Amino acid sequence: VRAFAFLIVIVSASAQIEHPGLGLMLDQNGAARPVLGVAGSVTLGDAIANDVQALACSKRLCLLKTDASVVSSSGESADAPPGPALIAPPFIYFERTNQLGRWTDGELEPIDLAVDGQILSLREAADGTIEFAVARQNGVWLMDSDGTVIDSLPSGPVMLLQHGVIFADADAVILRRANGIEVRFDVAGAESFFPLGEGYVGVRAGDSAWAIRMEPGREQAFLLPRAAP
């Protein structure tokens, strides 16, 4: 045992204990609920918002989209086009009107969009710009905000991650990390993905919702419970 010149003061060491959570999800009724617990043993908390069409969180910000507004975790709200949206804070894409916005200082600022095709997912790139997964007749592509193709992506449901991409074929959900390593999860019939929380992605497959744990070495797929009636 090696002694150092400094002292670790354990006498005052304190423990704060609280209920852990995985993130937020929309239940079958469109209510945003916290997902509480640990992997494989979760419950849904009380609804924090109803009639929500989309929501996503980054480390700094959560945004949720109702039919006609965007609400931030800091309490501000702004009018928004109706219909569903894709959110990758601070960016939000309004699917019905094909409009892109950026949440800045509690306001929604429109951004010019120069991407042709059906936008399936978006993410904030490391340099703060935005990247899209776009479906075109000739495939699904990873594109930057100028519409420049960066890479190809598998067809089908897809979601861009901070360090990779997650997609699905008929039998499985596949996590492709930035280094190219792929992890398969036995989740058949995936129809769409949704952001769940840090280290987790949600998958909708029929009436079921799954959580995909992406932590390297702890990868796991488990079901998310339905909200009790």
Add this chain to the structure above:
Amino acid sequence: VKVSLVLALVLPLSAWAQLAVVTYDGTMEVPAASLFDYGKVAAGDTKDIRFRARNTGNSAVVLSTLSIAGAGFSMINAPSTPYTIAPGNFVEFPVRFFSNTPAAYSANLQVNSRSVLLMATAVPVPALTAASGCTGPDPATRTIDFGRIQKGATGTCTLALQNLSAQSLVVAALAVGGAAFGPLQGLRAPLTLLPGERVTFTITFAPPDAATYSGTLNADTRSFPLTGAAFNPLLPNPALALDLATIGSAQQRTLKMSLPSAAPFSASGYVNLKFAPATSVVTDDPAVMFVATGTRIVPFSFKQGDTQVSLNGQAGTVFQTGTTAGTITFSLTPAGFQMDGDPTTTITIPPAAIGIDTASATRRANDLDIAVIGYDNTYTAGSMSFTFYDASGNAINPGAIQADFTAAFRSYFTSQSGGSAFLMRVTFPVTGTDAQVKQVASADVTLTNSAGVARTQRLTFP
């Protein structure tokens, strides 16, 4: 003058003519003639006829006289008079006939100026009793109950007719009606019963489906409701099964339900889940549930011929074991059928060392932070040790640092009802230069509960 005289004669007559006496059978009204015959009524029985006084005119009529005179007849809930009947409206006054003595009876029903002669004949009837295979007749309703039998089976009710009077009785008609009831065997009407004579006959009950059935036995003037119910045959005792992996906390497992032989019928019901914690610290764990419903109940169904039972429309249903040691019990609530045994199944979630979901270490200017997400299914967590290492992997003095957060954990467990999952953040204030603090490169955490010891992986301070 001639016209006025005619009107004076006609007006009173037309006013009386507005009140019609009718009978009502629950469906339609029939004008009552000056004589109304109740027909033959079994002595000791009652027969009610619903009479009405209806105002068929276009002005109100006052019912001032409503009476009945004669033995055996009585009015039930007659309105008090005078009673004003609006145009088109009516007032109802059922009239009952009852007599224990066989004879002919008559009475006068007076409705204002309208008289109706009521007639009835009380006739002796044989007594009907159940000998075997059924019960009744019920004293109030006369219902003969065939009870519950398995669908597809045949029940036989033996009934007896006995002439309790001092004279011969003729039973002119004896018949059974109603699905699943009959035939009537052992007697054929008409028949004559001598004084004191007793004869028996049988009625079968053969229900084709699991349901409740009703019918009627008519014996001359008397009608006896028949009732019976059928249930499905016993279902071969279902088996509730999990996969073979070792059961533990924080798992999602699939429950399946099967039958040892083909289902003899189609049916449905519910699988119920109950949880009993092994600890007294908490009374429940809400994470123990079926995920497909978010509750502790899930529907099941099967079709005739199936051996695999569908759970919530799937071959199996997933449930969570939660984060509390205890017992999970599955039981069935069948909908309208019975089982050949009790399929209730209990599994035990054993106490285990603390499960570590995630652990991390972070550094601040004068603090070292360690966070552990996990669960303690024994609810006895608190005893821990922390060992810090330098970049070379050498443990830093004083070595393993013991800490006891038992009180903090107990306070947490008792202040919430979400199971034993926890996020613990432990902060170690440190002193020294920035360079010195940065020499702390990693840490191990050991967490102890009543079931054992759990260790984190080596946590690296970024």
